[in-house]
Amino acid sequence: MSIKEIKAKDLNTKKFIDEKVREIREAVGDGLAVNALSGGVDSSVVTALGHKALGKRLKTYFIDNGIMRLDEPARVAADFRKMGIEIEVLDASKAFFTALKGLTDPEEKREAITQTFYKKIFRNLVIKSKARYLLQGTILTDVDETVAGIKRQHNVFEQLGIDPQKAFGYKILEPLIQLRKDGVRKVGHGLGLPKHIFDRIPFPGPALAARVIGEVTPAKIAIVKKATAITEAALKNVKAFQYLAILHEDRVTGMRDNKRVFGNQIEIRCWDSLDARTAKPTRLSFNTLEKIAAKITKEIPEVVSVTYNITTKPTSTIEAV
């Protein structure tokens, strides 16, 4: 089945929303649906769209995996509450840190997060909710990347460990599948989502675990969480495709109170890019760079050194893990 793309420039936002609301209502009837909200653009838009269609018959879970940005769960829940949408936040951080323990290989880290999310946490929620419909924020780029072999296939049932045959009646709804990211942002705007949600910079699936080199521990996540908050606040008005802070495993010499110490290093990356396939470091001013470094080393005692990535993609990638 080929999917008919709707380009952002051809998108009639109001008409699109009305159509999708009707389709979701027709599919779900008087049943129950469930979805997982990550706080990213796609899942935020699908949450708002689903609630417009189904109201309280859509149960939205926000699974706090412990590797999210600073105050993320509370902030996302508050944003949606303001729109009259109740989100159930579930603290699953222990399960994720347990799964990540001892892993240093980036692919193994990614896999541990995916498996914990689908097989361990979300699977039980779906079963408990008795919902027969799953709303998923899949967009056309995800489908393309699956076909190209860049990402794993978005076969949610399989990922949940649910045999669609046995679990007859389960249906997955992907109302955004004809859109690209720019179209999704337009729909988010049309649904009345705040700009800081529908215009948010991309954030990796493995969340802050992708921003830690080596083993992911609660202590390291606490450091990179603070560095990320400082970096995002400092660069929020910069016209960049993406910006991020990475916690290195290497220790470097530093000075605290006139004494030599071995401390951590944070690497800042900020990218100019159109489509993430190639990217250049944003030419930030040294004023900005030095302010970020000063704030990070002041507010995070473990960090003595901050760098800025000056490589293009390729040979670098946008994220480090």
Added chain:
Amino acid sequence: MSIKEIKAKDLNTKKFIDEKVREIREAVGDGLAVNALSGGVDSSVVTALGHKALGKRLKTYFIDNGIMRLDEPARVAADFRKMGIEIEVLDASKAFFTALKGLTDPEEKREAITQTFYKKIFRNLVIKSKARYLLQGTILTDVDETVAGIKRQHNVFEQLGIDPQKAFGYKILEPLIQLRKDGVRKVGHGLGLPKHIFDRIPFPGPALAARVIGEVTPAKIAIVKKATAITEAALKNVKAFQYLAILHEDRVTGMRDNKRVFGNQIEIRCWDSLDARTAKPTRLSFNTLEKIAAKITKEIPEVVSVTYNITTKPTSTIEAV
């Protein structure tokens, strides 16, 4: 005994050189002297001064520890040959790499290099040479730092494992001990040393071992040697106190030939500083930074990512190890 400082501005270079030449001749008489040349400013100046005083009765060794800059031994020997001074280059790299094997702690790495240099290599040369005089490029800053406990004491006999009592007759000559670095540079100029020697940027005692995070191996030294050459060539006309390239142990994701690879990261540092006690990152242009990164990732296949340090000292230090 207090040492009478001669400030660079009060230094009469010709008079100083004449005096020191006479003092060295008076001390050594018709005996033999020996010194070790590292290629740095102080030991280069003391080598030229000693040869002016003693000619062939000063035996100068250049100990190649394998962790020097690209082509350093040959280049230093050639520079001195042009001035009519013969240097004996000794390849001791195996002894140093053996001593460094398995060490990751910065202090242990430094200690292994110091011990191998003094106790294992230079000690035998001194004994074999039958010289009773050691010329040493100690400057007043070294003495200050010894007193302040920043560096180890410059007690060369002890470091050589030679008991001055038993080895009665050994004498150490330190003709530059009243000077600071700026005075030494003036003397180097006065002795006719080429500007690229007497104006050279500082280089750490543990050489490129100080530019490798983690265990020092021949393969890692080969990478950081190339990165250092590229960085020094690109920044040689920049008015900076010091610039350097550091090889990290952490591996980051990169792209080579459209495939994901895990590669090395090089960190560039370039410092504005008066006295090395505090320092700021030099505000290099992004043109320069991006060119360095492109050249490093092009010419060193192992490296996929390059960063620039944006922290001040403190909390950073000039070197990373």
